[in-house]
Amino acid sequence: MNTNHLIFNLKHIWHPYDSMTKPLPCYFISSANGIYMQFKSGLKIIDGMSSWWSAIHGYNNFRLNKALIQQINNMSHIMFGGIIHQPAILLCKNLLKLLPDELECIFLADSGSVSIEIAMKMILQYWNALNKSKQIFLTIRNGYHGDTFSAISVCDPYNSIHALYSGFLPKHIFANSPKLSFQDIWNNYDIHSFVNLLVKNHDKIAAVILEPIIQGIGGMKFYHPTYLKQIRLLCNIYNIPLIIDEIATGFGRTGKMFAYQYSNIVPDILCIGKALTGGMMTLSATITTKKISDIISQNKPYKLMHGPTFMGNPLACAVANENILILQENIWKIQVSNIEKQFKIELFPLLQHPKVLDVRILGAIAVVECHQFINIKLMQNFFVNHGVWLRPFKNLIYLTPPYIIDSFSLSKLTRAIKFALENEYLFQ
Template identity: 55%
Template sequence: MNKSDLSFDQEHIWHPYTSAIKPLPCYPVIKADGVFIHLSSGEKLVDGVSSWWTAIHGYNHPLLNAALKTQVDDFSHVMFGGLTHQPAVDLCRTLIDITPMGLDRVFLADSGSVSVEVAMKMALQFWACQGNSHKHKFITPRNGYHGDTFAAMSVCDPINGMHNLFSDSLSQQIFAPAPQTRFDKPWNEDDVKPLEQLISSHHNELAALIIEPIVQNAGGMRIYHPEYLKRCRQLCDDYNILLICDEIATGFGRTGKLFACEHADISPDIMCLGKALTGGYMTLAATLCSEDVAQGVCQDEPGVFMHGPTFMGNALACAVANASLSIIQKGDWQQQVANIEQQLKEELTRCVTLETVADVRILGAIGIVETKTIVDVAKLQKEFVKQGVWIRPFGKLVYIMPPYIIKQAQLRQLTTSIYEVLNAS
């Protein structure tokens, strides 16, 4: 990429979470393979972020490449209204098989945020079709993040999240204090009492509780106790509201369980999946629900679920998702994630001794270093590139979620770089 192209990019292309006036620097990529991102300037970077937590098998994987090439010779896409195809059938069959018991219906979408919109719309229509249209609100813990579209924004943290600018335009939801008991600490019964009190007071107007199981991701990278999630399931049962688990970031092994809700041994009424579903190759998401929810949504007028993304069930995306899930089903990810977790505990934990660091949190293939003050993203990213790693901090968080295939030496390069860059900052 030449200087003219870079200049055009900076002046005309709006990248995510950056300013059109003073955009963050962008590094031009010419190739990616395994755990490496190759820049046009010659650097070879160990990817610590898996392209926003998606590329769990690494880049340029031969099995995933072959799935795309084979499918494109047949057809790349047909409308999903009135038509179906084998890649979609195979994918939905696998998702029903591997997700927690009772999730027997699959609605395919094209992004994680849309899968959340679908889940919320399902919950609202479910209650409306039972004659309970007054159940039209959602409850969720603070520090959550569920996407950037409008319904999804309404259940993101209204104060500490990234969407408070739009608060006057969003549906007003009910927010409980975030869970405080850490994953590896003794359960504190007081942790769930504020949520219980709010549900008790508002259950007549609540359609669903929506929550990120075990790990609150972009809202603060917080890891909480599984008992909190168990109590969420019980409260939903007791007060007749639906439970939506947003597994977009945590699904497919990232926390050490195939799905994070397995840490609490619960099954939601509705589950959202995305990100790693296609191994980082293409955008695809899914909203799964129980048979009761599906029947309830369609039992009264209008009698159908009025939602249909144009690229719903895209054959290329389904084909590569099937290839990705075939790798997952071999089970190697379990040892890979366990090895990553052990190494993170051995190497990343020392960051807590740094003057600038407030906390270190680790679960599965997730390593989080929280600083005491907001970091300079452009400055830190430049230093990380010099160290030969790709790490993209945000807020006070410097985190890694590497591909599962990462080797010890490559992961050590990531953990060492975090320590050295923060020590020098």
């Protein structure tokens, strides 16, 4: 990489979750293809993170590229206010094919965080239309829903990356996070905290919001499917809408198209993003029932008060359509199943390692939780030197590789983790 580029980057470009004065190192990527990211020097490294869960078919996918090129020749963008276009219509039709019949009204937006904002706005307008003052959301601790302010407000106020803003944010209600893991035998004690808070506060709770089965940045915990099923039942009893945040888990990552399907439930509002376009462009959707949309639309101000400039972007819709067509061929099911099997063979033995607290695997997700916190700067450099791209945080090393990864390359990722555990200097 040109030294001038490095200096410019350090001086002017602020990276996510990083400092301008003491930033983590940046690695100059000149191109990406398949499972590989290529440095300017020509060195190729295997991407173990799918660009934060999104690039599920890898990079430079021919079909996704072709969809974008074809759409560029028609129009790259046009406002969505008062205008409809074919890519958006096709996308909404394709999404409805993947979803339960109850979810039928789709709001297309820009990013995952924005889809959460929209879901929360929908709920507030819904109750306002019913002349009820309900503005409190119930969720569980260790949750993560994005970086915008309403999304932050339902992230754990103490044990999250957003604790800094807790004094500014509205106060919501947080139940204890589930303790039982995905594979444990169900016991009702796991939901007692949630039940108690719901019973005590149901008259002021506007909605329940949570990530299905997997809590992401809050600690990458996998909880029991019955927990989510019980929450659905409780929401039904108390007539409280349920918002499910599938932004990270949607489109096959857990082994099912959507993680909530493990619990055989239907949410009242569903938020999706990340892999919606196969990681090619930013796009999200907030999808709700006719009941909620009708109540909002038939009462003042007779509309949902939200309108992102780039909502329904034709380019993003076009590539999302092709992504869904690829997924409908169901090759991803075999790919994700094979990844899960290999993860279990190669990573479960690490449960015996003295540095490892836990290993969690579901679908194309693997988490190695360590006893000690990780030196992110040193460990990331270690991984790059071993030909793989992983970005650990806190005491967690996690893998969310592209579905197209081959077994040899997947082993290279898991071996790199094993090697890292043998180096004390990589831990704080």
